[in-house]
Amino acid sequence: VVVVCVGGGEMGFKRFVEVGRVVLIEYGAEYGKIAVIADVLDQNKCLVDGPTTGVKRQLICYKRIALLDQVVEIPRGADTAAVKAAAESAKIEETFAATTWGKKHANRKKRALLSDYDRFKLMVARKEKSRLISKEYKKLKKQAAK
Amino acid sequence: MVQVEKPVGGEKNGGKRMVTRPKEAKYYPGEDVAVKRTALVHKAPKLRGSLTPGTVVILLASRFRGRRVVFLKQLDSGTLLVTGPYAINGVPMRRVDARYVIATKTKIDVSAVDVAKFDDAYFKKAAAKKSAGGKKSEEAFFEAEGTEKPKKTLPDSFKADQKAVDASLVKALKSDPLLKCYLKAKFSLTKGQAPHEMVF
Numbered sequence: 600v601v602v603v604c605v606g607g608g609e610m611g612f613k614r615f616v617e618v619g620r621v622v623l624i625e626y627g628a629e630y631g632k633i634a635v636i637a638d639v640l641d642q643n644k645c646l647v648d649g650p651t652t653g654v655k656r657q658l659i660c661y662k663r664i665a666l667l668d669q670v671v672e673i674p675r676g677a678d679t680a681a682v683k684a685a686a687e688s689a690k691i692e693e694t695f696a697a698t699t700w701g702k703k704h705a706n707r708k709k710r711a712l713l714s715d716y717d718r719f720k721l722m723v724a725r726k727e728k729s730r731l732i733s734k735e736y737k738k739l740k741k742q743a744a745k
Numbered sequence: 746m747v748q749v750e751k752p753v754g755g756e757k758n759g760g761k762r763m764v765t766r767p768k769e770a771k772y773y774p775g776e777d778v779a780v781k782r783t784a785l786v787h788k789a790p791k792l793r794g795s796l797t798p799g800t801v802v803i804l805l806a807s808r809f810r811g812r813r814v815v816f817l818k819q820l821d822s823g824t825l826l827v828t829g830p831y832a833i834n835g836v837p838m839r840r841v842d843a844r845y846v847i848a849t850k851t852k853i854d855v856s857a858v859d860v861a862k863f864d865d866a867y868f869k870k871a872a873a874k875k876s877a878g879g880k881k882s883e884e885a886f887f888e889a890e891g892t893e894k895p896k897k898t899l900p901d902s903f904k905a906d907q908k909a910v911d912a913s914l915v916k917a918l919k920s921d922p923l924l925k926c927y928l929k930a931k932f933s934l935t936k937g938q939a940p941h942e943m944v945f
Binding site: 711712713714715716719720723 | 801803813849850851923924926927930932942943944945
């Protein structure tokens with residue numbers, strides 16, 4: 600009996616470590632950057648390359664990367680030039696930026712760079728938004744009570 | 746270092762050669778003379794790049810900790826001269842150590858503010874008059890406990906100076922109400938915030 604999980608494959612996973620898988624680097628000097636898996640070393644590490652995003656060709660362990668949805672067509676062990684050409688034509692950065700994950704990622708980056716005054720302005724904006732929502736809600740509540 | 750001609754042996758070596766040697770002094774004193782040191786000149790230490798006049802700054806210590814104030818200039822002692830402005834957040838013109846301050850990225854135009862006359866002597870507390878006896882006696886101590894201490898009031902000149910310095914700042918902030926609210930608000934850390942990870 601083969602159990603097929605909802606939203607997953609036979610194994611219950613959707614994204615696999617494979618040549619061409621686009622990854623997000625979650626730890627280290629290249630934190631937050633996108634790269635492509637050029638080759639797989641073993642069960643712990645793979646060779647990753649991101650010529651269009653500033654990631655040097657390097658071995659990286661899976662604990663430091665997050666797999667994204669996109670897979671790029673490259674031969675196993677493709678050199679940096681080939682990865683660059685494939686990444687450019689597949690538009691890996693734009694594709695990621697268009698996803699919900701990509702938008703949240705971009706927002707988090709923006710929040711980290713907010714200055715003290717920006718944070719104050721943000722607080723004021725949130726208070727104002729909450730005030731407007733509350734005002735409307737109270738109005739509707741009053742109407743419903745009638 | 747000078748070039749000195751030195752004779753060189755061996756028939757095929759040209760007979761002489763130019764050699765670099767340290768220059769010899771023309772005069773050596775007969776007795777040992779103490780070397781005179783140049784007097785140490787005290788200069789205010791160079792401030793970190795984020796602290797420029799007009800920067801909004803967060804005070805980390807003292808009675809006004811957490812307050813956002815405007816940095817005006819560095820005094821000769823190395824301390825910073827800051828002002829609330831007083832009309833906005835109640836912080837008067839004050840000296841503050843540069844190390845007890847976080848500089849934010851927000852800058853206000855202070856070119857119209859004249860702070861030339863303010864220096865360390867202006868802020869130094871007037872030396873308290875010592876009692877006539879010199880020594881503290883038990884009777885004098887208990888006597889003093891009963892009497893009312895004279896109230897220390899700030900001389901009007903200080904208030905006038907404060908107003909003069911704050912005038913242009915308050916005017917500029919009138920046109921930017923959000924910035925005015927920002928200076929009124931106190932800074933504090935909330936859960937999850939780490940100052941070493943934050944941009945100010």
